[in-house]
Amino acid sequence: MSITVVGTVAFDAIKTPFGQTDKIVGGAATYIAYSAAYFYQPINIVSIIGDDFDMDELQELQRRGVNIDGIEIKKGGKSFFWSGSYHMDMNGRDTLATELNVLLDFNPVLPSNYQNSDYLLLGNIDPVLQLNVLDQMAQKPKLVVLDTMNFWMDVALDNLKKVISRVDVLTINDGEARQLSGEYSLVKAAQKILKMGPKYLIIKKGEHGALLFHENQVFYAPALPLEEVFDPTGAGDTFAGGFLGFLAKSGDISFTNMKRAVIYGSAMASFTCEKFGTERLKELTHEDIQQRVSEFVNLVQFDIEIQ
Amino acid sequence: MSITVVGTVAFDAIKTPFGQTDKIVGGAATYIAYSAAYFYQPINIVSIIGDDFDMDELQELQRRGVNIDGIEIKKGGKSFFWSGSYHMDMNGRDTLATELNVLLDFNPVLPSNYQNSDYLLLGNIDPVLQLNVLDQMAQKPKLVVLDTMNFWMDVALDNLKKVISRVDVLTINDGEARQLSGEYSLVKAAQKILKMGPKYLIIKKGEHGALLFHENQVFYAPALPLEEVFDPTGAGDTFAGGFLGFLAKSGDISFTNMKRAVIYGSAMASFTCEKFGTERLKELTHEDIQQRVSEFVNLVQFDIEIQ
Numbered sequence: 069m070s071i072t073v074v075g076t077v078a079f080d081a082i083k084t085p086f087g088q089t090d091k092i093v094g095g096a097a098t099y100i101a102y103s104a105a106y107f108y109q110p111i112n113i114v115s116i117i118g119d120d121f122d123m124d125e126l127q128e129l130q131r132r133g134v135n136i137d138g139i140e141i142k143k144g145g146k147s148f149f150w151s152g153s154y155h156m157d158m159n160g161r162d163t164l165a166t167e168l169n170v171l172l173d174f175n176p177v178l179p180s181n182y183q184n185s186d187y188l189l190l191g192n193i194d195p196v197l198q199l200n201v202l203d204q205m206a207q208k209p210k211l212v213v214l215d216t217m218n219f220w221m222d223v224a225l226d227n228l229k230k231v232i233s234r235v236d237v238l239t240i241n242d243g244e245a246r247q248l249s250g251e252y253s254l255v256k257a258a259q260k261i262l263k264m265g266p267k268y269l270i271i272k273k274g275e276h277g278a279l280l281f282h283e284n285q286v287f288y289a290p291a292l293p294l295e296e297v298f299d300p301t302g303a304g305d306t307f308a309g310g311f312l313g314f315l316a317k318s319g320d321i322s323f324t325n326m327k328r329a330v331i332y333g334s335a336m337a338s339f340t341c342e343k344f345g346t347e348r349l350k351e352l353t354h355e356d357i358q359q360r361v362s363e364f365v366n367l368v369q370f371d372i373e374i375q
Numbered sequence: 376m377s378i379t380v381v382g383t384v385a386f387d388a389i390k391t392p393f394g395q396t397d398k399i400v401g402g403a404a405t406y407i408a409y410s411a412a413y414f415y416q417p418i419n420i421v422s423i424i425g426d427d428f429d430m431d432e433l434q435e436l437q438r439r440g441v442n443i444d445g446i447e448i449k450k451g452g453k454s455f456f457w458s459g460s461y462h463m464d465m466n467g468r469d470t471l472a473t474e475l476n477v478l479l480d481f482n483p484v485l486p487s488n489y490q491n492s493d494y495l496l497l498g499n500i501d502p503v504l505q506l507n508v509l510d511q512m513a514q515k516p517k518l519v520v521l522d523t524m525n526f527w528m529d530v531a532l533d534n535l536k537k538v539i540s541r542v543d544v545l546t547i548n549d550g551e552a553r554q555l556s557g558e559y560s561l562v563k564a565a566q567k568i569l570k571m572g573p574k575y576l577i578i579k580k581g582e583h584g585a586l587l588f589h590e591n592q593v594f595y596a597p598a599l600p601l602e603e604v605f606d607p608t609g610a611g612d613t614f615a616g617g618f619l620g621f622l623a624k625s626g627d628i629s630f631t632n633m634k635r636a637v638i639y640g641s642a643m644a645s646f647t648c649e650k651f652g653t654e655r656l657k658e659l660t661h662e663d664i665q666q667r668v669s670e671f672v673n674l675v676q677f678d679i680e681i682q
Contacts, residue, residue: 156559157559252464253600253601253603256602256603277595277597279600286674287675288600288674288675289677290595293560293593294562295563297560324677327676328677331677358681361679361681362681365679365681368594368595368596370596370631370634370635371635372668372672374668374669
């Protein structure tokens with residue numbers, strides 16, 4: 069019983085209207101693991117880093133029930149590095165630097181103790197590598213979640229569609245759903261995308277929340293209106309980690325429980341936005357999480373008797 | 376017992392990616408009245424039109440319990456006319472023509488049977504006229520709702536702030552809340568705006584729903600994801616009409632009931648987007664409305680037990 073996550077473990081340098089950081093630890097798999105580990109262990113990471121990486125961070129992940137056997141440490145290599153600057157509205161951002169470094173040599177190999185995972189999260193990397201990981205599973209996992217982005221729609225659409233046809237849940241943002249489907253209406257976009265294979269589609273809308281589509285059903289999870297969005301980096305990955313961690317903990321992958329999982333994922337993501345990088349995400353208590361989830365309940369709760 | 380609405384009764388010509396109209400009936404008070412009249416009668420309109428207006432439309436309003444005693448018909452005058460063209464994403468639009476016409480002479484005079492209304496809705500017009508109407512009320516209404524827009528923040532901020540200080544509920548969109556408060560965060564914006572006087576603030580976010588703020592509480596009503604947003608003209612006014620109509624019907628202006636009213640307002644607004652102008656709004660049955668409200672309930676419904 070485990071969750072396996074493939075994705076980047078990396079360095080980021082982030083600039084927002086509120087300040088900026090030097091190189092800090094980031095990467096999709098890092099956010100996913102920190103978030104999911106509040107709900108479930110072990111989280112098996114598959115990734116690649118250089119020997120410039122912060123080894124204390126790996127130990128911190130291990131202390132939280134994260135298995136790092138699948139993280140290849142490339143001697144003399146430099147870890148993937150991304151740097152970006154957020155606009156005043158925090159929704160847009162400019163990429164200042166993308167140094168792929170060791171990611172250019174990434175050829176994920178699943179340790180044997182990963183191959184029977186019940187839950188698999190394919191983080192945002194080249195669809196070829198995502199397919200490669202899928203093929204290494206000893207059996208079909210109970211649930212496969214795929215995250216991707218517009219870049220792969222631009223440069224690797226055929227392979228991306230192959231991955232999409234083999235997963236249970238796809239998470240993308242609203243712009244990406246429109247690009248992938250060619251439909252402006254998110255309802256029409258969802259109908260088309262669900263026909264590509266996934267049973268569930270989550271469309272992330274940032275400060276406007278997230279939509280969960282399944283067959284003819286739709287669920288709208290709001291985002292918590294925050295006093296300050298300090299740094300949204302990793303919010304989508306934190307969402308995915310909380311979502312899958314909650315599902316794995318409960319072992320229930322029904323639509324009803326997936327709605328709860330979307331709320332938990334949204335709650336986790338709201339924490340990540342409060343400080344730079346993974347800082348806030350690492351200091352949470354279970355009481356913090358329950359308190360935040362109850363704020364979501366209050367945020368949308370109303371009672372109407374339909375006559 | 377009545378609702379009094381001051382606002383425009385006008386002609387619109389609308390262009391969307393789906394088609395375009397000739398001059399059709401529009402105006403804030405028209406949408407508000409059609410929407411509110413599904414819940415409550417009479418709706419007293421205060422407005423001004425030219426004798427070019429469609430008199431059948433006035434009779435249709437009357438058949439629905441709308442009192443038109445306060446609509447001044449200016450002999451030889453031309454009704455207010457607005458023409459706009461929506462962008463592909465339906466969120467942005469360009470104004471093609473604004474002909475104020477009789478609106479330049481608008482000096483609202485409340486018939487005596489309007490002056491004791493329990494509910495007053497000040498639609499989006501010059502704040503001087505909104506103040507003028509407030510001053511004509513024989514006593515403070517049970518609830519005063521104000522709608523306005525960025526234009527008045529640009530050209531008449533002092534008078535606008537005077538009106539704001541005297542109302543119970545303010546409805547504006549997210550950009551306007553930011554402009555009025557000077558705060559980007561909607562939570563901070565709401566805190567500042569509530570200090571200006573209103574007990575309740577509704578921030579409309581179009582396809583992303585609406586937020587209701589009151590003291591330290593916040594409620595997030597989603598917008599229904601629609602297959603097609605055909606024409607959003609009048610959606611905000613339809614929302615306000617449904618919101619206030621529902622409140623007046625129940626006679627309950629608590630926060631709990633205002634949350635329900637926001638859902639009813641959102642449901643009514645979703646209908647308006649489905650056809651050009653007031654067309655869809657005029658053909659609803661009470662079953663349609665209940666059905667749509669139950670779609671909203673399903674859209675956001677989840678159950679989480681906080682441990």
